[in-house]
Amino acid sequence: MRSDPAEFDLVAPANLQAAVSLLASGPDRWLPIAGGTDLMVQFAAGTLRARKLVSISRLPELRRIEMFAEEIQIGAGCTYTDLRKHESVQREFPMLAKAASWTGGVSNQNRGTLGGNIVNASPAADSLPALLAYDAELILVSVRGERRVPYSTFHTGYKKMTLKPDELIRAVCLPRRFGGYISHMRKVGTRNAQAVSKVCIAALARVEDGKVYDARIALGSVAPTPIRLMETERMLDRKRLDPSLVLLASRTAAAEVQPIDDIRSTARYRSAIVSNLVAEFLGKLGGTQRARSTVLLRWNSSPADDAENEILPCCGSRAWARGMAARRPFQDEASVLAASDETWRNLSEPDWMEAFASHPRIGESRAPESATARSAAWSSQEQRDADAADDNVRTAMQEANRDYERRFGRIFIVCASGKSGSEILQILRHRLQNDDRTEMREAAEQQRQISQIRLGKWLQG
Numbered sequence: 001m002r003s004d005p006a007e008f009d010l011v012a013p014a015n016l017q018a019a020v021s022l023l024a025s026g027p028d029r030w031l032p033i034a035g036g037t038d039l040m041v042q043f044a045a046g047t048l049r050a051r052k053l054v055s056i057s058r059l060p061e062l063r064r065i066e067m068f069a070e071e072i073q074i075g076a077g078c079t080y081t082d083l084r085k086h087e088s089v090q091r092e093f094p095m096l097a098k099a100a101s102w103t104g105g106v107s108n109q110n111r112g113t114l115g116g117n118i119v120n121a122s123p124a125a126d127s128l129p130a131l132l133a134y135d136a137e138l139i140l141v142s143v144r145g146e147r148r149v150p151y152s153t154f155h156t157g158y159k160k161m162t163l164k165p166d167e168l169i170r171a172v173c174l175p176r177r178f179g180g181y182i183s184h185m186r187k188v189g190t191r192n193a194q195a196v197s198k199v200c201i202a203a204l205a206r207v208e209d210g211k212v213y214d215a216r217i218a219l220g221s222v223a224p225t226p227i228r229l230m231e232t233e234r235m236l237d238r239k240r241l242d243p244s245l246v247l248l249a250s251r252t253a254a255a256e257v258q259p260i261d262d263i264r265s266t267a268r269y270r271s272a273i274v275s276n277l278v279a280e281f282l283g284k285l286g287g288t289q290r291a292r293s294t295v296l297l298r299w300n301s302s303p304a305d306d307a308e309n310e311i312l313p314c315c316g317s318r319a320w321a322r323g324m325a326a327r328r329p330f331q332d333e334a335s336v337l338a339a340s341d342e343t344w345r346n347l348s349e350p351d352w353m354e355a356f357a358s359h360p361r362i363g364e365s366r367a368p369e370s371a372t373a374r375s376a377a378w379s380s381q382e383q384r385d386a387d388a389a390d391d392n393v394r395t396a397m398q399e400a401n402r403d404y405e406r407r408f409g410r411i412f413i414v415c416a417s418g419k420s421g422s423e424i425l426q427i428l429r430h431r432l433q434n435d436d437r438t439e440m441r442e443a444a445e446q447q448r449q450i451s452q453i454r455l456g457k458w459l460q461g
Contacts, residue, residue, distance in 0.1 A: 009052045016061040016141065016170070022054055023166040024143040030054045032168060034062075034077055035111035037104065038120050062115070062170065065089070071176055073139070076115025076169040080104075080127075083114065090418050091453060093174055095130040095185040095202045102126045102187055115169040118151075121159045121225075126187060128155075128226040129202035132218035133183075134174045141170040148173070158224035179452075180334020181206050181214075182288045184281040188273050197221050198265040201277040205236070207285050208332055212236045212245075217278060222257040222270055229256050232278065246282045250275040291461050296336070300329035313375035314454040315447070316358025319351040320344055333459050337452055344448050352444050356413050362386055362424055363397040378454055382416045389421025397421060400428045407432060408439055415449040 010033075013019040023030050033039050033053045056062060062077030065086055072088060080100035083089050090097045103112060103126050117125050118138070136151040140163060151172070155161050163169070183204040187197045200220035206213040215236040217229040232253045239245050259270035299307055307325040308318075315321065323343040330336045358372075360379050363386055389397070404412040412428055419427075431439060 010055060011053070012055040012058070016056075016059050016168075019054055019056055019059060020142050020166065020168060023168070026052075028165060032056050034113045034116045035079065035108075037108050037112040038116065056168065057111075057113075062168075064171075069176075071173050073171040073173050074114060075171050076118070077113050080109035080112050080114070081106075084109065085418050085420070085423070087415050087418055087449065091449065092176060092179065093130070093134060095133065095183050095204070096127060096174075098185045099126040099130050099202070114172055118154070118169060118172070119161065119163060121155055121161055123158065123223060123225050124197050124200070124221040125226070126197060126200060126220070129200050129218035129220045130185065131172065131174075132226055132228050133202040133204055133216040134178065135216075137173040138169050139171040139173065140164075140167045142167045146170065152228065155225040178204060179337050180332060182285055184284050186277055186280065188277070199259075199270050199273045199277065201274075201281065203278075203281045205285060206332075206334070207241070207288075211238055211240050212282075212285065213238060217253070217281065219257065219274060219277075221265075222259040222274060227257070229253050229278070231256050236282075241282065241286045246279050249282060250279040253278040288460075291459075295459050295461050296330055296332070311455075311458070313372045313378065314458055315340075315344070315451045316355035316375060317344075317347060317351045318354060319347055320355065320451075323347075333456070336455055336459065340451055340455055341448060344444070344451065349440065352440070352447065353410060355447050356411055356443060359411060359413060361401050361411055362414060362416060362428070363389070363394055363401065363421065378457065382450070382453075385419060386416050386421045386424050389425075393421040393425055397425050397428065400425060400432070404428060404432055408436065410443075413443045413446045413450075415446050415453070417450075417453055 011022060011030075013022060019032070023032070030052045031039075031054065033055055034057045036057075039053075056077060059077060062075040063082075064073070064075045065078060065082065065088070066073045067088060072092065074083070074089070080103045083100040084097055086097075100109065103109060103117070114127060117127050118131075131151050138149050138151055138154055140147050140149060142164065143166065149162060153162065181204040184201065185203075186201050188199045198221055201217065203215070203217040205215040215233045217232055218226060219229065220226045229252075232249055235252055236245070236249055254271045254275040257271060257274050259265075259267040259274075261267050299310060302310065304325050307328065308321045311324050312318065312321040320340075320343055323346075324339060327339050327343070330339065358375055360376075360383070362383060386397075401412055412431070414424055414427055416424060431442060434442060
């Protein structure tokens, strides 16, 4: 039976401090509500017990995604759409971005929040295995201040957690140290989206010289809470990838979980799926490593001029390409990406300008004559979402591009991957307010991000 709205109180505090103060005044009476994608189901069914609700959906303190040198902090009120479209989340934490794309339909992704997914505490939640694999930490806030806890200790049992009644999750913190890792995310269910998973895996590891390092394998829907396969991870560490290791790891993983029978699947089926998913992950490690090793092995031994020309489309600066070729040989992707950043930072502004000039204007498909065919193709891919903008946005972008070029004397540079035309237009207008030095540094940072993405594509062959 549907609930009667007249029986409920809803308060929308203006800021985070007001929200936690209200929770402190009656922690057993007030229930926070953000996107409402779970609570409104209970409301519609007449099973929502709480009668006093605190809306936290529009608190600006919970909607930020902030980048720091050592970590990214994702506000608990960020939606799945925010995560799915954020360039740094896509690039550095692809498993979380993929999980966001699986969570319900577009309408749910526009409203559902990462913090809500965590406190709903479902062992089948799509985003939680990724948080485990990435060593997430949670910032919890109350009137007493903030405390920081590892996500791995947050859920203590089915629908149980260490969150106190007067606390909110303010942010989810992810360490920025997984750039050289190979990741694997897979959901087994009736469908990829709009269906609860039978088993979900989020796994990543480094592979060097054919050996596995720092494997992290997290699973959902196989225990009362999402879990890490710690025994399997220890067994894999520093071992050489071969068929016998894959077989041993898949058997160890199946023995490490304790799934149950329920309406979606059976324990026996889930154990078999876990075994197969771990084998699939290790197969990807071996295949990706071979592909990257092939590219690097060939490039490391190429003549200097050939090596310079091959890597040039990843950046567009001849000095950068020459510097990268001179630093060979590289052992793995992580060392390539680190060398790229260092080489880029040490270039002069004219070298940066050369890289900027290799890109087409945002919203225009025609690449400059100086661009290579591969660079032009990558630009087209990167601007795909921007090119789909409606006529009004495209016209406004053309005008803003002209304003930018008159203001700074160069083309506007932004890492466009995953950004819509409207989002890019907003960024462009904001950056028109920068002074010359600030804007040069911002453009250089955007180019650095573009180069990182392109290097990953190049290494994939």
